[in-house]
Amino acid sequence: MTAKPLPVAPLPFKRLLSRAQAAYYIDMGTSKFDQLVTDGRMPKPLRIDSRLVWDVRQLDSAIDALHDADSELNSWSDL
Structure with a gap:
């Protein structure tokens, strides 16, 4: 008896993205x-x-x- 190959499930996300996907990922055009x-x-x-x-x-x-750069600009100590 030969073992059946396990079904391959799609990954929850891709590691590498196209230009359009990368723009979509960061919610920009x-x-x-x-x-x-x-x-x-x-x-x-x-x-x-x-x-x-x-x-x-x-x-x-x-x-x-x-985010880090924005936090430095909007520090409460600057007020």
Whole structure:
């Protein structure tokens, strides 16, 4: 008797995202996302062969950095 292969369930999320998916992930339009990448607030893409993709973890880190920078600007001690 041979073992049946286990069914492959879809992953709950993708690690690498296309430009449109990355923009959607951070709740921005693609034009605004491109602007954030250009000015360095969002990470540059990874190139895999001819595809450009964004790593979710790098996007999360960039969002955390935006939050940290905003917290420094809006500190109660500044009042």
